[in-house]
Amino acid sequence: MNVRDSEHIIAELKDENYKLTDDITQADLILINTCSVREKPVHKLFSEIGGFEKNKKVGAKIGVLGCTASHLGKDIIKRAPYVDFVLGARNTSKIKQALKTTKFVSTDINYDDSEYAFKEFRSSPYKAFVNITIGCDKKCTYCIVPQTRGDEISIPLNLILAEVEKAAKNGAKEIFLLGQNVNNYGRRFSNSHEKVDFSDLLNRVSGISGVERIRFTSPHPLHMDDKFLDTFVNNPKICKSMHMPLQSGSSEILKAMKRGYTKEWFLDRALKLRKLCPEVSISTDIIVAYPGESDEDFADTMDVIEQVKFEQIFSFKFSPRPLTFAANLEMIDDEIASKRLTTLQNRHNEILDEIMSAQMGKTHSVYFEELRADGMVGGRSFSNFSVMVKGSEELLGTTRDVIITQPKRMALIGELV
Ligand code: SAH
Numbered sequence: 001m002n003v004r005d006s007e008h009i010i011a012e013l014k015d016e017n018y019k020l021t022d023d024i025t026q027a028d029l030i031l032i033n034t035c036s037v038r039e040k041p042v043h044k045l046f047s048e049i050g051g052f053e054k055n056k057k058v059g060a061k062i063g064v065l066g067c068t069a070s071h072l073g074k075d076i077i078k079r080a081p082y083v084d085f086v087l088g089a090r091n092t093s094k095i096k097q098a099l100k101t102t103k104f105v106s107t108d109i110n111y112d113d114s115e116y117a118f119k120e121f122r123s124s125p126y127k128a129f130v131n132i133t134i135g136c137d138k139k140c141t142y143c144i145v146p147q148t149r150g151d152e153i154s155i156p157l158n159l160i161l162a163e164v165e166k167a168a169k170n171g172a173k174e175i176f177l178l179g180q181n182v183n184n185y186g187r188r189f190s191n192s193h194e195k196v197d198f199s200d201l202l203n204r205v206s207g208i209s210g211v212e213r214i215r216f217t218s219p220h221p222l223h224m225d226d227k228f229l230d231t232f233v234n235n236p237k238i239c240k241s242m243h244m245p246l247q248s249g250s251s252e253i254l255k256a257m258k259r260g261y262t263k264e265w266f267l268d269r270a271l272k273l274r275k276l277c278p279e280v281s282i283s284t285d286i287i288v289a290y291p292g293e294s295d296e297d298f299a300d301t302m303d304v305i306e307q308v309k310f311e312q313i314f315s316f317k318f319s320p321r322p323l324t325f326a327a328n329l330e331m332i333d334d335e336i337a338s339k340r341l342t343t344l345q346n347r348h349n350e351i352l353d354e355i356m357s358a359q360m361g362k363t364h365s366v367y368f369e370e371l372r373a374d375g376m377v378g379g380r381s382f383s384n385f386s387v388m389v390k391g392s393e394e395l396l397g398t399t400r401d402v403i404i405t406q407p408k409r410m411a412l413i414g415e416l417v
């Protein structure tokens, strides 16, 4: 989501004749787009901007954007007075105003960007990120996102379709739909709008000429009804990889987190998906050591891992965030938290090694999008495995069958068929 926000900002700045550079000493404007989901990146922000201030060109401006900008606001300028402006995650469209106004701070978390038509900039010609919702209405007790990105609002269907058409015409064969709860699309628009849900949206996007692959993140397990699973399984343009953020396998902890589903519901959906679509790969997010998590609760999380055998797990220790309910709860001892994280990650690695070894000799349809320095070209299989073959730039933007000859934990190496 931050990558897409950065693309929006770059697109607006092109109007003002800015060009991109990675060289801090050359830049007239230095922008830092921040995350605040966990605590670490927030600390990193202040050490990074201190370094930028030391090395920047005389007169260069520094702007802090994104979720940390939303929740710290003007305190960022108090702590780092050389920062020229602060623009919250939902205020991306105000970048030109920020450039023209001294010490501009805008952190309105419910600012309505949903109908704003951004200019065109894509960091990859092969795939296009397209926002479909902004904000989040859920109240997961650990999560700061609703406080930094505001209430959930859907972007009108006609704007999404126009953006997809434009991207497809410019050569992006893969469309990546973005939102905090994508499968809740259509819940609320800022103006009157025809009734449309995420399954309808997927079918409309797949009808656009030039679109070959559709991906999306994040869907919410609570909204994985049968209509959604059916659309996912049966629409041939939807890539068969599903992100199912579990957070915890314990129904008690899920209730304490206010996730709205139980262990049984999650397992029912994940196992039904595996049955309906044997080639699917399922990824997840897990938080260990949420306040109050007992050994039995953690064992429930491990049980879900055994049953679902996720292809990918993003796992984190609970990090207390300001403005959230869970920030005031008693933390679990850090040693126990670290031990649980290691147990989970070690078991996942064993499962992953089995999944990857089983790919040996199999053929995957790979869309190539990355030229690597080691003479390899990388891409993604339809079920989201990272696949690499020896090759050159002619492969970029093409979809080819690849037979896997060397499965590794993080990627599959293969040969073109
Ligand atoms: N909308 C998505 C999550 C977006 S945040 C969803 O509902 O799943 C991305 C991930 O960060 C979350 O899934 C969660 O696993 C993790 N996360 C969020 N807040 C956290 C916190 N306080 N501590 C640790 N991990 C957290």
Ligand code: SF4
Binding pocket: 136, 137, 138, 139, 140, 143, 144, 145, 146, 180, 181, 220
């Ligand atoms: Fe955060 Fe929950 Fe919203 Fe995801 S659904 S962004 S975890 S509040």
